[in-house]
Amino acid sequence: MIVDVLTWLQQPGLSHFLIVSAIVFALGLYAILTRKNAIMVLMGIELILNAANINFLAFSRYSTHSLDGHIVALFVIILAAAEVAIGLAIVLNIVQNFNTANVDEIDRLKE
Amino acid sequence: MVTETILQQLVLFVPELILTGTFCLILLTGAFTKLRDYGTSTLTLIGSIAAFISVLPTIGVQKSLFAGMIAIDSFAVFFKLFSLVCLIGITLFSLHAGELKLVRTRSAEYYALLVAMTLGMFLMASATHLLMMVLAMELTSLSAYVLAGYTKEAADSSEASLKYILYGAVASGLLLYGISILYGLTGSLHYTTINHVLAVEPLSRVPLALVFVLLLVGFGFKISAVPFHSWTPDVYEGAPITITTFLSVASKAAGFAMLIRFFKLVCVNPVASVEAGYSIPLLPIDWQLLLAVLAVLTMTVGNLVALWQENLKRLLAYSSIAHAGYMLIGVVSFTDKGIASVLVYLVVYLFMNMGAFLVVMVVANKTGSEDIRTYRGLGSRSPFLAIAMTVFLISLTGIPPTAGFIGKLYLFAAALDAQWYWLAFLGVLNSVLALYYYVRIIRNMFLRESESAVPNISLTSGEVLLLGALLVPTLVFGIFFSPIVEIAQKSIVMLGVP
Amino acid sequence: MMRESIDVYTVLFYFFVSITLVSACVVVFSRHIVRSAFALLFTFFGVAALYVYLFADFLAITQLLVYVGGILVLILFGVMLTNKQINVDIKTGTLHIVPAIILAAAIGGTLVGIAWSNPWMVLPTSSSVKTTAPQIGELLLTTYLLPFEVASMVLMVALVGAVVIARREKNKKETTRDS
Numbered sequence: 175m176i177v178d179v180l181t182w183l184q185q186p187g188l189s190h191f192l193i194v195s196a197i198v199f200a201l202g203l204y205a206i207l208t209r210k211n212a213i214m215v216l217m218g219i220e221l222i223l224n225a226a227n228i229n230f231l232a233f234s235r236y237s238t239h240s241l242d243g244h245i246v247a248l249f250v251i252i253l254a255a256a257e258v259a260i261g262l263a264i265v266l267n268i269v270q271n272f273n274t275a276n277v278d279e280i281d282r283l284k285e
Numbered sequence: 286m287v288t289e290t291i292l293q294q295l296v297l298f299v300p301e302l303i304l305t306g307t308f309c310l311i312l313l314t315g316a317f318t319k320l321r322d323y324g325t326s327t328l329t330l331i332g333s334i335a336a337f338i339s340v341l342p343t344i345g346v347q348k349s350l351f352a353g354m355i356a357i358d359s360f361a362v363f364f365k366l367f368s369l370v371c372l373i374g375i376t377l378f379s380l381h382a383g384e385l386k387l388v389r390t391r392s393a394e395y396y397a398l399l400v401a402m403t404l405g406m407f408l409m410a411s412a413t414h415l416l417m418m419v420l421a422m423e424l425t426s427l428s429a430y431v432l433a434g435y436t437k438e439a440a441d442s443s444e445a446s447l448k449y450i451l452y453g454a455v456a457s458g459l460l461l462y463g464i465s466i467l468y469g470l471t472g473s474l475h476y477t478t479i480n481h482v483l484a485v486e487p488l489s490r491v492p493l494a495l496v497f498v499l500l501l502v503g504f505g506f507k508i509s510a511v512p513f514h515s516w517t518p519d520v521y522e523g524a525p526i527t528i529t530t531f532l533s534v535a536s537k538a539a540g541f542a543m544l545i546r547f548f549k550l551v552c553v554n555p556v557a558s559v560e561a562g563y564s565i566p567l568l569p570i571d572w573q574l575l576l577a578v579l580a581v582l583t584m585t586v587g588n589l590v591a592l593w594q595e596n597l598k599r600l601l602a603y604s605s606i607a608h609a610g611y612m613l614i615g616v617v618s619f620t621d622k623g624i625a626s627v628l629v630y631l632v633v634y635l636f637m638n639m640g641a642f643l644v645v646m647v648v649a650n651k652t653g654s655e656d657i658r659t660y661r662g663l664g665s666r667s668p669f670l671a672i673a674m675t676v677f678l679i680s681l682t683g684i685p686p687t688a689g690f691i692g693k694l695y696l697f698a699a700a701l702d703a704q705w706y707w708l709a710f711l712g713v714l715n716s717v718l719a720l721y722y723y724v725r726i727i728r729n730m731f732l733r734e735s736e737s738a739v740p741n742i743s744l745t746s747g748e749v750l751l752l753g754a755l756l757v758p759t760l761v762f763g764i765f766f767s768p769i770v771e772i773a774q775k776s777i778v779m780l781g782v783p
Numbered sequence: 784m785m786r787e788s789i790d791v792y793t794v795l796f797y798f799f800v801s802i803t804l805v806s807a808c809v810v811v812f813s814r815h816i817v818r819s820a821f822a823l824l825f826t827f828f829g830v831a832a833l834y835v836y837l838f839a840d841f842l843a844i845t846q847l848l849v850y851v852g853g854i855l856v857l858i859l860f861g862v863m864l865t866n867k868q869i870n871v872d873i874k875t876g877t878l879h880i881v882p883a884i885i886l887a888a889a890i891g892g893t894l895v896g897i898a899w900s901n902p903w904m905v906l907p908t909s910s911s912v913k914t915t916a917p918q919i920g921e922l923l924l925t926t927y928l929l930p931f932e933v934a935s936m937v938l939m940v941a942l943v944g945a946v947v948i949a950r951r952e953k954n955k956k957e958t959t960r961d962s
Contacts, residue, residue, distance in 0.1 A: 186796045188905055191833065192469075192898030194800055198807050198826075199462055200891025205811045206455055207883035213861050215451050217810055217823055220854065222458040224830050227846075229465035231837040236905050238472045241918050245927050246416050246474065247842050248919070250461060251849050252934050253423050256941035257454050258854050260430055262861040263949035264446050271440045275865045277451065280444050283519040291928065305936065312943065351929040394947045401940045408933060420933045427937060431944030438952075446948070469903060492897045 191232035199225035210276040212265045223254045294350045297357050299339045304404040307332025308397050315393020322392045329376045329396040337369045347780050353475050355411040356780035363776035364410035364542040371535035372403045374639055378527045381748055383650035384436055395435055402428035406539035415464050415474040426453045433524040445523025452516035456506035463499025476550035477781050483567055484554060494570045507540030508609045511582040521602030530642040533605040538631050545616060545624060549782055577617045577708050584610030584715040591722050597645050598655045608634060614712050615696050618703035621777055626695035628773035633692035640677040640755035644670060651742045657729055664731035667742040671730045673752050678723040680759050683716050688762035796836060803829030820862050827851050841916045
């Protein structure tokens with residue numbers, strides 16, 4: 175068993191990348207679930223998108239041998255940039271209106 | 286060679302090109318001319334009518350475009366026409382919206398983003414490739430985030446846009462992660478190729494189940510199904526009411542289009558279905574049951590929470606969640622009849638929901654409030670408005686002789702037909718539950734007198750025309766419903782589905 | 784066989800993996816938002832290095848340019864601008880930690896389990912190094928032409944939207960501030 179693990183560790187392959195991606199995904203999810211600051215939530219989303227990109231590229235390299243995964247990863251980066259741009263504009267506007275970026279303090283709409 | 290085929294394909298892509306052109310033109314007009322509000326809204330109307338006309342020649346065409354990225358088929362055409370009707374309606378609404386009058390300096394961006402959102406819905410309805418689907422969804426969502434916060438000086442509106450983008454970005458992140466695993470499992474992003482791989486190779490259950498849960502988060506966010514609905518009430522209440530209406534009708538419809546096309550193309554066993562003559566599910570997980578549970582939750586939570594709402598915009602938000610649940614019943618049954626009943630319901634829902642929101646908007650313009658108490662005595666102060674609202678609410682409940690009854694009838698009949706008896710029963714039970722809060726509004730309008738002196742609400746001729754244009758179909762389709770049913774039955778033809 | 788020394792390639796792989804994971808942990812668990820933002824820099828860098836290991840040279844460069852050069856700068860600007868009124872204490876609070884840990888650990892554990900045990904289809908890989916940029920360019924203008932064009936619309940919408948929301952309007956701000 176231990177020998178298996180050691181030989182597995184010696185040869186980085188598909189599952190190594192998938193496991194890294196799974197851990198990054200879980201960390202991003204944790205950040206989204208726990209952090210109050212809107213910018214922290216956006217950072218958590220960036221982690222999740224990076225995890226998805228690792229998956230796409232790993233499958234592209236080991237499973238499909240096509241560049242489809244690369245193209246998708248490229249578009250994911252574009253989408254992340256667009257989302258962050260709008261997200262931060264909205265957060266700046268919120269800070270002007272509410273003087274805070276903490277999501278749980280912004281609850282006028284729950285009366 | 287390549288350029289030639291692209292040029293040939295562009296002929297079928299004219300509606301989208303017209304919308305893109307309108308988008309650019311509106312932005313340029315706003316930037317370089319003094320034409321602000323009326324100029325840009327006229328441009329939007331011209332652009333959407335031109336797009337509408339250019340969609341018409343593609344009726345009956347069945348073709349896959351741009352290397353299988355999108356499909357032109359009757360199903361896509363139906364949703365394109367649907368979202369254009371919504372766009373035209375919302376543009377007309379916007380001319381009468383009081384809250385937008387304060388921010389007329391930005392109206393070019395407002396209309397441009399509405400057009401961009403419609404373009405996104407076009408692509409959502411026709412995407413047959415996962416990357417294209419995500420991009421289309423993001424185009425719609427990004428425009429919607431901004432539009433929800435369009436009256437940015439109002440705290441409610443900026444709060445709505447913040448909640449919308451946080452929930453939306455999380456949903457699309459989870460969706461993308463799900464897609465990445467699906468890509469690893471099947472090695473492709475084309476709906477049809479994924480379907481072939483799923484049909485041929487037995488895939489392990491756990492990863493596939495996880496993929497579908499992650500995908501459902503993305504879809505569920507778009508159609509605001511419980512438990513992914515928590516953004517809906519806040520966004521619907523905080524956003525400008527024209528945008529709320531657009532989100533609750535057009536955006537939801539596009540979400541359903543995306544959901545139906547995905548399940549129809551990916552999760553149906555192609556060979557067995559041809560032999561049997563009806564759709565046979567493919568996956569090792571029982572996704573129909575999963576969707577059924579989602580439908581029940583969505584209906585029940587939407588209706589139950591709506592019972593306690595005092596703000597009419599928020600009440601209609603919960604009611605629109607419940608309506609998404611009814612429509613999910615049609616998706617669950619998944620027969621041709623089921624899909625057709627969803628389309629019928631969407632047409633009906635377009636008129637009655639837009640009508641109800643229009644009344645709320647008109648009242649809010651004059652009184653500045655959306656509280657249910659402002660509606661007290663509306664029956665005597667403004668009979669036409671009150672009667673129109675009553676018709677829309679009766680139709681939303683699903684009582685004959687309104688169009689809403691026909692919509693519900695078809696949905697439940699399709700569920701019974703596909704032997705989802707308990708689902709249909711819970712649907713009927715929910716309609717009864719919904720009666721309570723709709724009637725509460727009607728009671729307030731006719732049986733209660735207002736305590737304070739409330740200004741009389743006089744309607745402009747434009748508002749009367751708009752109300753009439755929504756009121757007539759709501760009543761007429763309750764009696765002469767065969768045309769919509771026929772259109773819906775013709776519109777379920779999808780490229781690649783046997 | 785076990786005794787064979789591990790080569791530099793593998794050592795460097797684990798070095799980059801640990802950079803990615805450790806900095807991602809700092810991003811998530813640090814209570815200081817500026818520290819989180821800077822740790823994110825190292826996460827993006829580590830992920831870019833992993834892309835190189837996956838023979839994705841073009842994507843690695845894009846990751847560095849767009850994420851590190853664009854998104855991260857934007858996030859840092861956001862952090863600085865939103866925290867100006869509470870200069871001293873730029874900390875971020877947390878909510879309901881225990882259920883979040885359970886949920887994230889459960890999903891992460893499932894994913895790791897899947898990654899470890901699922902029979903992924905693996906084709907034999909060639910070790911010959913080829914640059915991917917020409918092929919990506921060709922794909923973008925043939926198969927992926929429509930997504931490429933739609934992406935330009937998405938960016939345009941993001942541009943217009945960010946300007947609409949973030950632009951300060953001087954003339955009538957005070958009158959409509961309180962809704």
